[in-house]
Amino acid sequence: MLKELYNSISEKMNKTISVLVQELGSMKAGRANPKMLDKIEAEYYGSLTPLSQLANISVPEARILLIQPYDKTSLKEIERAILKSDLGLNPSNDGSVIRLLIPELTEETRKNLVKNIKKAGEDSKVAIRSIRRDANDKIKALKKNNDITEDEVKIAEEKIQKETDGFVKEIEKLVEEKEKEVMTI
Incomplete structure (x- = not known):
């Protein structure tokens, strides 16, 4: 039961990352892509x-x-x-x-592009946190139905939090790399 939940969370979070990668890839950075x-x-x-x-x-x-x-x-x-x-x-x-x-990017264009990159990253983080919230709600529902113990709830919530933190770090890394790409002339 919990294993299926973990797999579902991981799959959804990976999809969120791939959507972000695709979105960042389609943003022009002064180079042909x-x-x-x-x-x-x-x-x-x-x-x-x-x-x-x-x-x-x-x-x-x-x-x-x-x-x-x-x-x-x-x-x-x-x-x-x-x-x-x-x-x-x-x-x-x-x-x-x-x-x-592909024209050279002006300083203003670069700054606007960085804003868009940060916004895309923030949207992805919100999506990841939303997935975490839904998973925690499902765990609480399982506890309420006495399907799992209090200890299992703690372990599951910690595991989900670790997963969430890992994906948030990955998003931050992707956003930072894209910002560097945009800001290098």
Whole structure:
């Protein structure tokens, strides 16, 4: 019973971490990164399709993304999707590929980006703590039903707290690494 609860907590907390990693990866840091385009979808034969399924995305230089569509007819739609996105990048279309020049980040842009990074980290910590709270509520319910003893409640709560602390540290480490990446010129 408790083992299932621990596995469930661990799984949920790992999902929270992977969502944060994906979110941080999609934030631009002054360098070209194909993950920046992960959230962008272009219309292809009537349905929205992620860019990674429509084109090969490579980084020929530190600040350039090269998008080579598998089907040249999707070039205009890919370009339109990039323009509509919140990236603020202007695609350069030469008829066969699209080039995206990633501009240098200004000091103000860097500071705003760090704020967004910290907010994403804080949101993840809140999610982790919420998972902990739900697990503690389940443990108290088990105690109330006399399914577990008082000692088992203490042990379970300590174990959950240790798990929570570990994941919070991991979030802080990820946020710190991304901040360094953004702030280095």
